[in-house]
Amino acid sequence: MPSRSEEKVVTPALLGDWPLPDAQGDKESRGTVLVIGGARRTPGAVLLAGVAALRAGAGRLQLAVAEESAVALSIAVPEALVIGHSGAAEPDEVLELAREADVILLGPGLDDIDRTIELMRAVLRETEAGVVLDAYALGALSKEPDVLRQRRAVLTPNIKEAAIMLGREPGSDLAGAARELAERYRAVVSLYGHVADPDGGAWREESGYTGLGTSGSGDVRSGIVAGLLARGAEPAQAACWAAYVHAMSGRRLAPRFGQVGFLARELVDEVASTIATV
Template sequence: MSNELLFPSEMAEADRLAIAAGPFDGIGLMRNAGAAVAAVVLKRYPAATRVHVLCGPGNNGGDGYVVARILRESAVDVSVWASGSPQGGRDAALAASECPVEARPLSDFVAEVGSVVVDALYGAGLSKPLSGDAAKVIDIAAELNLPVVAVDLPSGVSGESGNVLGKAFRARTTVTFARKKPGHLLLPGRELCGDIELADIGIDNSIVAQLQPRTFENIPALWLDRLPVPAVDAHKYKRGHVGVFSGGPSATGAARLSALAAARSGAGAVTLLSPANAMQVNAAHLTSVMLHKIDTIADVDEFVGSRRPSAFVLGPGFGIGEKTRDFALVVLGNAHGQGSGIDGLVLDADGITSFRDTPDALFEAARRPKTPALVMTPHEGEFAKLFPDVAGHHDLSKLAKARAAAKRASAILVYKGADTVIAAPNGRAAINSNGASWLATAGSGDVLSGIIAGLLAQGMPAFEAACAAVWIHAETGTRFGPGLIAEDLPLALVAVLRELVESRGMAAE
């Protein structure tokens, strides 16, 4: 599976294992990496007046010397600017010795409009803020609007967190090797990478498998084989039953959006669970979605016992307070030890905020044996309310924060945003890479909650269901584009779901 993400330390271990296994030694891998970058430069910038290759003192710089050599052999006008010299006896030193272009000090860097910069200074391994001569070169490249091709990762971007360390290049293209790093997908790093090209330099998939990666790019390959497809003999309750809790008469729309999304994502039956004073409002807007009155915990118990729901959504438009907490805990508790068949509870919006003062009550309920999966979908503000200490830990990446929160809460954590992170209590995590700005509209998150619940109700494992829902939601938003409002999303899901089901069928053949 090529959607694994490797931290810089894991990538270094992959290099070590690959060198030990052969057939390429260290300089062989470096030559392959440099050749891959040079090929991208030649393909994308055939008319460049000059290519300026910036080389650091480590392996990233070694790749740069290979790039410069190959470009010179291809009759390209090349300049090399070095920040320090490679340590003697290292692969980078050998690569530098093979390069026919004399290196000049980075401090003397000058460039001209029409030239191209290859950033081979530090890559993903940078651990301290970028400053001094490198920062000046970044300013010059930006002022002249020079296209930058980054080797592995734009210098100044953390491969682990995507954060900018001091200052960073804004690349038009980033060429990375074997696997992407978290910093390629987490913001702001993702915006600074430009187009990302993944090059095979001779590190076999079996080498990556030895590392047992726990971090993934959220693409269909991660979960497509678990996407539910109805059997020939399926009836509506075999396809799962979702219950969506509605707010009062003036706050019913969010729950209806969730309910419709659950139905569109494949749930065989969906019931809107409405307080008595909102029954008429909801009835006026529902057709295929069923309606059931629920005002008390006893009503929830009766519904679970008589209608056998598979999943619930609680939070969208429901209101903040004790009733919300009670309903969440009774859903989790009702499933415990009673064979109710509840697969999961999706807690969003008001459902999350209601536990800001008593989070341990929720977390304790979620960690009990045989309790259904708890999936929480906070945006940044809601995350900070439930996990204030984690949110305030500025040294942690968004990925690390999501992992810490998921473990503490014994829940699947969907930490929303343009770079949504999905994390499980066991440490598995995925970073979404197809985020759509069109989804920044009221009600969009309610639709996401409904998709997750719909997939859960059909028996999809909670982590995979959350990952699939996030990707499907974003893909739908991208395809719809300008003018999107949340009401458009449930019907627009159909085309994306159809393609996924067809893809799964072809993969199974």
């Protein structure tokens, strides 16, 4: 397992030598992100993730949420195509969008593990798109570890989700935990500032603020990853850039709000300008 000393520190210089794909061109050239999540009580998670994906440069956004929330979300995010999902079987419209998407972000706002497993199975067998798994989708992956099938994938667990995926508490060695998860699931893992890929690469982002530990912050981070993947970034590159942009967006807010007190929706508003300053 990599130690902290073996991780590369994510800095503007490192990112400058690892530039994102050219963002020029029309919206199709910058990719389509489909965010699937949003249970009846938590549609805001999909909103945060989806808008963050657009701010990170994705060209098109599609959202699939609980049927009850679809109309309200379509008004809140007029830039997106919004559809509802419900019941045991996936409506054809969700599967059609999955087939056409460049990146699928699954998990924000879901709250039923069995339902999430059904969603993951149904959607991923329909597409070879890049995938970002977050929240309940990570618990689903722990029960269906082979479902990713060697695709471009990034996993964005918090500490609790990492414990579920590992089958134990990760402890203080988060670099080692990220590497273990990357090897186990054959995907890039971004865990609390530590990024690992299954081929042994390891990075550490050191700019995070305490205030990033706020409701909805993880949805923003996963959305940034999805948006960068849609632009054509490789999984480890997208994860490292997203970790830095997420953390620095918090730093940009701190002079106005202090280290704690800023909101996840305010992080979203800093994403595009933070990327532009790297």
